[in-house]
Amino acid sequence: MPTWKLFPIPMQGQSTVEVESLPSYLLRSAYAHGASGGVLLQVIHELGGCSQKTRPRCIAGKHGIATLARVNQFTRELRDRLAEFTGHDMSCEPLRFLDSQVYCISTEIGTFRWCPECLAEMARIDAPLYFKQLWHMTAVGHCPVHRVRLSECCEFCGSKQHSLKAKHPVGYCAECGEPLFNRRTPLSTKDIQPSWECPSHDVLEIFEKAARPGMTVSGWLEARSFIHSMAVSADHGRRNSHITGELRELLYECRRNWRDNCRLISLRRLAYLMNMSLYDLLTCSSTAYPLPYSAPELKSLPEHLRRRKKTVRNHKYVYQKLVLYLEGQQIPPSLKQAARFAQVSPGYLEYRFPSLVRRIVECYQAYRSQTALVNRYRAQAAALKFFTKERYADHIQSRKEAYRVLKEETGLPKWVLKNAIQTAYRVLQVGAG
Template identity: 25%
Template sequence: MSTFLLPVPPEGAGTSDVEALDSYLDRLAAAHGIALSSFCRLLDDWWEHDKPVGEASLGRYIGHIPKCGFGRDIEQLVKVLETGTGFRGLASMTLLAFKEVSGRHVGEVLRHVHHWCPACMQEWEQGGAPAYEKLLWRLKPISRCPTHRIRLENQCPHCGGGQTRRGDHPWFRCSQCFKPLCNDSSRWTISLTAAPGEKDLIDVLAFCATNPSYVFRRDSPHRFFHAIKHELDGKRLANSAGDYFHKRDIPTRKLVGSLLRIAQRFQTPLTDLLVDPRQAAAARPLNGMEPKPLNLHPANKAHDHLVRERVRQELEVALQQGPEGKSLAQICREAGVCKSSPSRWFPSIVASLVKHQTELRDRQRELDLARLAAITLEDLLTPEMQAIGWHKLPHFVARQWSVSIYIARKRVSVLRRTAHPVVTRSSRKTKPR
């Protein structure tokens, strides 16, 4: 298949400063002299007409979603752009390398608003180079430019407006006043401290830029933890290892942010952990890496007879006090025991308390419903109630009549349907043809 798009090369290819795929699409659309929405339709029409047999279509909403993450739509878009432009390695402009090892949700690390380095933009403007949005700027853990050590900005230096994503608007101009986002160097903020995960993400993007077709294996973190399992206690790694120690047929997938925290916890480069987990486990430093012991769960604590006796007394007092008595959860929380422990120690008392408090709650709910049944539609149509608004009426009724919010919400909903009946399909009048 011959290329049909103009040969616009991606900026920063082969380096960690690689261009984001969203920015590349914007520049492609500008090179063809059309808006981004029109360019996406053009791309879709061309692919549907000339695609090889058996190839999938472009995603239906490809022009309305962020394109720096990973997924089937993004993967197919990269394939179409590589075919249309003749350039290879466009997968490095996204996070497609994480598609097997990480969960589909990338909102934890992917920004949905514009951030940029003013020093980079000034250099491009002075040198006449094309302005583009780096993939690094799209990632939340990156809060500064790794080249200039300047904090990334997200507000227009002229009007102070926040920058949102608009499909047919160039990102390097303000989305409100349309002025260039480059500002004076006197307003730049120097940041000498790297944010957690910054170096790991930069190394990962540099690795993906030089190996654009590489996809991290799904079981890489699992193999890493399996290699260090004999050195560290698995129970004490529960807060960072989590599901990796559970036996499953298919290893679980962590979010990208979780993978960054795991790499930071064990002082292991994330790239090494994902590419060669066994070597990363063997090369990691052991001095000072023993995780802090976690507090035991209340269910695993050994309680003496004094604690049990105090819990028994609290249960008996709560059983006699009625509605004002403490709940089982409150008693366990104050005594520092697990909720299931009193059920093992005093099964008859706990069963009686739960049954008694359930009956009291049911009785109180019936009384509250009977009280709220006296509220009529005219009571809610007063000027005072109208000023509050239907969406705040349940909270007002709950406070006024001292009832639970869900009971007040149910009653207000019934009265609202009375005031504004729902038009069903059967109640509609058929229009004459």
């Protein structure tokens, strides 16, 4: 009888389009073992798991969840060790296929997102709640089953699911513990995407076909050979002379950058203009699609595939503009306020001007701390005056009345004022006793 080193928990949705993601399985296993995800990873390492060279420096927060959901040497070794320690298959065929066919597919994989309706159905039939690998794909914005937008944060506390502490089961908020499948406001018809609008249908098809058991796919060399042949025949002008414009440019771009920089978005554009599915483009061979290939006249790309123009900024001008703005402000602005004034994003400022951003954040935090301290002093002074000065003798000497009167007079934040009143009330009670 085999003895497993970890609980033999099976991965959900294996060999289907709804295959579970690795960080979801890690959290489910950690909760079952009564430990956090970080502790479970450490145990796996001590049992002879992943090598120290491939282990990331930090597996925490948003970046850590995304790292576990992606394809890298660490996750490959982790899947192998989990399969060895549990006796269950931990592979994810759609991810393996995309990694072998597309350059740098990890850039298309993000952190936890979920469909509340899918989780509600799992809970209704008492099935284990889990996050699907498909929900990590940035190209997928809506659930392919329920047509609703994928959620990114808890509707009750607003927190995103970036924690590996495993305080609550998967499917429940990592912070407040509320079910992620409960909605505060019911769905309306405008929240449901029409069935004819599916910008990610090509990615869904890859998950559907590549996940099938025993599915064999051709290597990326054959797809590259097909694209190369198309580009060469179009270049000669004798065959496929109809390949012009954006399709011709995409063929050259994919042929030139196939090994080093041919990303998923370029392949999606090419497949659309050639009237092929993305899966067929990546698995085609010269026997499946004999050349010359007659592509239809698709001259424009849909909105979700169009190229976005890069914004060209004068970095020196933006920096000088921000410095003048900061010097002219009596109250230190927050980073968001400074970015809004410069008409850029906070991420742009953090990338281009890290020292300036550090100064903005430090000044703003110091101002907030000083303001909070002044408010506490004002609240304490006002509370003591209410219970000791004659001008308030006509009022009922209660904490409720003190809050009502002082709220109108001072306008201080609610809990700052309430805490000061409570402190003053207790001190005066002790003095009177």
